[in-house]
Amino acid sequence: MTMQRTVPIPSPSPAQVKLELPRTASERAIPPVLQPKAAWKDSERIAQFIANVTSAVLVVAIASYYFVPLVALAMAETPRLATQVQDRAVWTAGNASVVFTDGWTAMQKLEIKPSSSVVSILQRMMNSPQVTAALTLTTACLVLIRKYKVVGWFLYLQAGVTLQWGIALYQLARIVFSMSCYFTVKFVKVVIALFRRGYSSIFGVRNRQAVALRQLMKSAPTHAVWAEMAEYLDTLEGKDHWKTTISDDDLEYCDFVQLQKNLTALARAMNEKKPNIRELRYMIQACAMRNELGVDSPSLHLECKSGTKTVINEYNGAIVRALEMLGNASEEEFSSAEKIEFFRHVKQSFGSTALCLSGGGSIAMYHKGIIKALLEADLMPNIVSGSSGGAITAAMIACKTNKELLDDIIQDDVSTKFIPLGIRWFPPLLEQITHCIKTGFLIECSTFERTTQHYFGEPLNEVQKTLYYTFQDAYLKTGRHVCITVSASDVNSAHKGPKKLLLDHINSPHVLLWSAVACSCSLPGIMKSKQLMARDFDGNVVPYNSLGKEWCDGSIQHDLPMETMASCFNVTNFIVSQVNPHVVPFVGDEINQPGFRKSIFHTLESVIAADVRHRLKMLAFLGLFPKIYGHQFSAYFRQNFSGNVTLVPEFSFQEAVGIKAIQNPTKQDMHDYIEGGQRTAWPKLAYIRHLCSIEKCLDRQLNRLLGPSVVPYNNWLHPDSKELQANQNKTTPIA
Template structure:
């Protein structure tokens, strides 16, 4: 059977797309030509329990039509689950380039419309304060997504493209975590409001001079190969003088930064508004970017009541968080009820071990040998370094083995993993200051790597994003109600 010549044309359009609209148009044409449009219309599949979702959808429609608020509340409160009927199965999002089964999409749309209805419509016996508690409880039980940005030195400017693609589709999570270069970009994002993001994504608006070589003699003295003052000035210029608490109050984003203590018997830490509200964001980011040997360890800085900047835990020093905790997924689950992780992975020692389309790619006979080879390298590498860190006598070798074991034993992927394809030229830029043209190139690369994952991310994140928006609206309503009550009480007191 001859292949339709239009397929090659639209695949080239996908590869060269300058924006999501062009990419989506080509992807929809390919879905039609390859028979995926018919697949989406057919509810039935052994990839998920479509009967469960169909029944839930029918109930929601019935309760809405009958205006049965009580049953609608119970259905939403008790039955919401991000993987209902296995609808989060990644295989449901690898067949088609845009969207998935229409039944799943319609169910998610109905849930979001029902949540907005309960939030915005006056309901007898369901005051604003009770609504707010209902939506808070539902959000806690349902969970929320988080975006995790890995290390990767200068190659990490790829993260900006991932952020841009998610933000443009309304899918950028409120919870952002980063380590090393990922911490730098998380810090920059965390102090910018949504209205400021377009300006944030213009390379010329940033100080891009983070790297300044000092030489081997400086490294021997323990001061690092790079000038830390140059990086500090870069961070303070791009992030500003915000604490974690102030950044959250300004943007509503929860920044989380991974750092590792230099001292023995200390565990890796996640610095954020919950754990370190008065810590300076630039200070935490500076520590997370302090790669041992490249930069010296960092003393964290905080802001006191008078607004003065002072050392925070001055006896302790911290370094690059990606060595021990590149992706602090478990900690985010505990702090923020995170149930879905989007990982932008740019670590040069990790990306070659990821499949071309990320870890959500279906394993086929064609890629089985490479998958087995990668698994064997990781398994035996862990075993070797685990043995060395426990048995060798020289302290330096033992510490190095321990760090290498930690690097190999870590989890470097999420529920969705977005990664670039590197060339040798990219690797040569790792420790060089990027120029605006290279940043724009990597932003587009990040966008193109994210667009194929948009449908999967939307299916998982849309309900939690709707819940978050409802909580924000109800907080405002509750605040206005309280203010009006105070005014009314004051007026009655003076009359």
């Protein structure tokens, strides 16, 4: 029996007890936890204060170093002014005009000569009694400013603000110059590409065939047709030899020597006659990891249209076969309990894949084509995030099964078939302009919320018309980890809570999907920020928290919440669907053409883009970004907008300039969005399959060992849904 020792806690003596009573009535009324903190404790205000102090010190230092000695010397060389100062007649009103004239004459004598020395000037000044009188007058002014601090602070702050705005204008001018250089480089690159294409089409038969084939691939009806044309294109361009050989350039990205050794060891352990289970376990734990030996490098997977190096495919396939062999091992060699523990450890080490859907308004409907391509290829990740326009598609993924997505959601009429009922994402442009003139916002919040309620609800019965999904309901139905981002509104600056939220079934299980989408799409100027709504323990719809916080567009703070998702769901691989019109020009070439990184154009564009980002961060640090509808956008420019695989569609002119972003998609628009999204994903499907094949194999083994996961289709823990007998026998497999 283990004895526990109790240590007595001494009670404080009456002399040690110190009671602190509230000093004011306001402190007595407000609990200490809810009392507002000093404004200067805000980090942004501290940064702005430091910038003000630094700029003011610089102004004073520069002025003192250059102008004060020269002014004093000029005053010393003006006899009438010096006499007036010594006789103190300068303070009389009668001599004011004389003093002003002499002072102006002294100012005109300020000439900065390169050969003059500040030390010699100071020596001449100190030997003059007139300069001594001038310094005395300056000291008196400083004493006056110190005594009346309001005057001093006013002059100090004005000097700081002036320098601050000077720096801001300089940074803006440099940004404009850099952007002009950036688009000039883009233009030159397009001209050279057109010249090369024209030259190839005139002087090369094979090149003419390749150009024609690329055009046909842009209109391929299915991925199978596209893949067949891609293989023929690789043959025309001589890429078949690249797949089977290893060059010195390839060794920069991957250690093919060690890869071949590992492949030989795996083949030896997977002996068909008598596989060595212990060696396989050892090899898998050493080889099953992200970018092991550099095999995941984009330069090795995007050089060809139809795949990567043959040895990389063999290596990836060997790891998958080894995992399946371990899963099928006998109970004597490898027990089920050991298998479960082993595969869980490998999955934890390998990590998961997430799909991040960027914002972009109506242009975010391109995401639906991306989803369709991934579903048809059986490569749809189980972890998805969405912000702003991407939150619409993410919420549909959360509450719809694969079959429902393909049959009901990813259709040409999904955004128009409910218009007769008043259900649409965006009203006509003229109506938006009229509403903006009246209220200052383009879209009426109640209309948009009614649309989100329609799309993210489930019909129940005559009494309870509709069940509105929460994040928990959606997860229990589909098993997908779906996250939606929202940003805190800056209008109510008294609240010091979080600046951003990642809403999912773990952090916010009771938040309603329609409310999360409505808040995440509330871009300042487009829609007014609003509160999140949730379902409480009695089934009532209530505000999510008691602080009265309003939330707006999620892309302001974190368009792609990769860091938070990595910590919450162990995500190590990110597939990004990027459709923001202002982001696409800066990421398109680098992610679609790996060879582009070796060109002089990539070097120039990288330097210019880095310079623009640096200057935007400087403006954000100085607090000089203007607030739009009371919201600060400085955090937007500090984000990362690409992932391990970044999918960027080809925009039309209206999409590139953002006009389509605030228009409700027509049936033809949705058709173009879905097809465009599919054709954007097809060139990267082989790369995505390589990145996800080991992860998918681990998931299959764990599902087989742990049993199939199904949930009853009785509207997922809603109290009123228990009366529905018709759906009791329906089940939905977790995707």
